[in-house]
Amino acid sequence: xxxxxxxxxxxxxxxxxxxxxxxxxxxxxxxxxxxxxxxxxxxxxxxxxxxxxxxxxxxxxxxxxxxxxxxxxxxxxxxxxxxxxxxxxxxxxxxxxxxxxxxxxxxxxxxxxxxxxxxxxxxxxxxxxxxxxxxxxxxxxxxxxxxxxxxxxxxxxxxxxxxxxxxxxxxxxxxxxxxxxxxxxxxxxxxxxxxxxxxxxxxxxxxxxxxxxxxxxxxxxxxxxxxxxxxxxxxxxxxxxxxxxxxxxxxxxxxxxxxxxxxxxxxxxx
Numbered sequence: 485x486x487x488x489x490x491x492x493x494x495x496x497x498x499x500x501x502x503x504x505x506x507x508x509x510x511x512x513x514x515x516x517x518x519x520x521x522x523x524x525x526x527x528x529x530x531x532x533x534x535x536x537x538x539x540x541x542x543x544x545x546x547x548x549x550x551x552x553x554x555x556x557x558x559x560x561x562x563x564x565x566x567x568x569x570x571x572x573x574x575x576x577x578x579x580x581x582x583x584x585x586x587x588x589x590x591x592x593x594x595x596x597x598x599x600x601x602x603x604x605x606x607x608x609x610x611x612x613x614x615x616x617x618x619x620x621x622x623x624x625x626x627x628x629x630x631x632x633x634x635x636x637x638x639x640x641x642x643x644x645x646x647x648x649x650x651x652x653x654x655x656x657x658x659x660x661x662x663x664x665x666x667x668x669x670x671x672x673x674x675x676x677x678x679x680x681x682x683x684x685x686x687x688x689x690x691x692x693x694x695x696x697x698x699x700x701x702x703x704x705x706x707x708x709x710x711x712x713x714x715x716x717x718x719x720x721x722x723x724x725x726x727x728x729x730x731x732x733x734x735x736x737x738x739x740x741x742x743x744x745x746x747x748x749x750x751x752x753x754x
Contacts, residue, residue, distance in 0.1 A: 485563050485564070485583075486514070486516065486560075486561070486562035486563050486564070487514075487515045487516065487562055487563070487564045487566065487579070487583065487633075488515070488516040488517075488518060488556070488560035488562035488564070488565050488566065489507065489511075489515060489516070489517050489518070489566045489568050489579075490518050490520070490552075490553055490556030490557065490560075490565060490566065490567055490568065491503065491517070491518070491519045491520070491556075491568050491569070491570055492519075492520045492522060492549055492552035492553065492556075492570075493519060493520070493521055493522065493524060493528055493532075493570045494521070494522040494523065494524055494528075494546055495524045495525060495526045495528060496526075496528075496570065496571065497524070497526050497527055497528045497531060499570050499571040499572075499681065500519075500528055500531075500532070500570045501531070502573065503568075503570045503571070503572055503573075503574070504517075504519075504532075504535070504538070506572075506573055506574035507574060509576075510574050510575065510576055510577065510578055510579065511579050511580075512580075513537070515579065516539065516560055516562055517537065517538045517539065518538070518539045518540075518541065518556040518559055518560060519532050519538055519539070519540050519541070520541045520543065520547075520552040520553075520555050520556055521540065521541070521542050521543065522543050522545070522546040522547055522548070522552060523543055523544055523545050523546055529542055539559065541555050541556070541559065543555075546651065548647075548649070548650055548651045548652055548655075549645070549649070549651070549652040549653075549655050549656075550645035550646055550647045550648075550649050550655035551645075551647045553567055553644075553645050553655075554644045554645055554647065557636075557639060557644060558644075561636075562636060563635065563636055564583060564586075564633050564634070564635060564636065565633070565634050565636055565639070566579070566582075566631070566632070566633045566634075567629075567631065567632055567633075567634070567656075568630075568631050569630045569631065569680065571680065571681040571682070572630065572631065572678050572679060572680050572681070573603065573607050573678060573679040574678050575607070575608065575611030575612075575615070575676075575677045575678065576608070576611070576612075577615075577676075578596055578611075578676045578677060578678055579676070581596075581615065581673070581675040581676040582594060582595075582596050582633055582673065582675070582676040583633060584675070585622070585673040585675045585676070586633060586635075586673075589622070589669075590669060591669045591670065591671055591673075592634070592635050592638050592663070592668040592669050592670065593627050593632055593633070593634050593635075593638060593660070593663055593668060593669075593670040593671075594627060594632065594633050594670065594671055594672070594673060595627035595628040595630070595631055595632045595633075595671075595672045595673075596631055596672070596673065596675075596676030596677055596678050597614065597615075597618055597621070597672060597673065597674045597675075597676060597677045597678075597740075597742045597743070597744075598628060598630060598631070598677070598678050598679070598680055598742070598743055598744070599614075599677075599679050599680070599744040599745070599746065600679070600680045600681075600682050600743075600744070600745045600746070601681075601682060601745050601746035601747060602681075602746055603679055603681070604746060605746070607679055610677075611677045614674070614677045614740055615674065615675060615676065615677050617674075617738045617739060617740055618674025618675070618677075618734075618738050618740050618742070619674060619675050620674070621673070621674030621734055621737070621738055621740075621742055622671055622672070622673050622674070623671050623672045623730050623742055624669065624670070624671045625670065625671055625672060625726070625730070626657075626660050626664075626670060627660065627670050627671065627672060628672065628743070629656035629657075630678075630680045631678055631680075632656075638663060638668055641666055641668075642659065642662040642663050642666055642668070643662065645658075645659055646658050646659070646708075648704060649701045649704065649705070650697045650700065650701060651697040651701075652697075652701075653697070653698050653701050653702075654701040654702060654704070654705040655701075657705060658705055658708065658709075661709060672742045672743070673742075674734075674738070674740070674742055727754050730742070731743070731753040731754055732753075734753075735753055740753075741753035741754060
């Protein structure tokens with residue numbers, strides 16, 4: 485079984501270095517790694533070019549998430565494609581456990597459990613404790629765009645990511661809608677755990693770019709799926725209720741939830 489990890493990057497070299505170091509320590513050497521560099525100016529391209537085990541695709545401009553993801557997918561013939569942010573920490577066996585959960589339970593698109601925010605805790609100890617307690621936790625729900633594994637045949641039926649979404653945001657939501665419409669099984673598992681620092685590249689771009697690409701993408705997404713005022717609010721409240729139910733059930737059973745966030749010393753559960 486071949487697995488490919490696709491990572492788009494633009495600057496933020498310190499995060500990319502840590503991500504690649506974690507990959508080197510946590511995955512098998514047979515796993516393919518493709519990094520798509522979107523015209524970084526901080527030495528990212530030069531650094532990755534020295535790493536022979538990584539396939540580097542260099543873009544002359546920022547092509548954005550959707551286009552970068554598609555470049556990586558087209559460059560691989562692996563059975564599983566893992567879309568991964570660079571601003572993450574990866575725990576031991578995160579990938580093996582993620583794919584095992586998917587294969588054992590016929591899941592087509594799957595994300596790991598995740599804690600977001602500052603890395604103000606012992607990551608390795610927390611990951612061991614978390615996955616031991618949460619190994620039986622699974623939500624059949626929309627995965628997380630931070631990290632999700634997709635069976636390659638899903639792209640054949642659902643299509644690749646829509647490159648009409650510029651820079652980033654909503655391209656993952658659009659893809660998950662298509663998967664849901666085709667009845668692919670999707671979800672999040674507690675057998676695998678990662679830490680996410682929190683959209684560092686997007687925050688950087690939002691301060692640099694003059695155009696409000698997030699708003700434009702949101703409008704395009706709503707128009708594409710004909711999501712009116714009533715449907716939008718219905719989906720939002722339904723998701724809030726489902727998330728509240730899931731997180732409280734998980735807290736009761738495991739003392740964790742599949743999506744956690746550290747905020748000013750307090751833990752929030754989603």
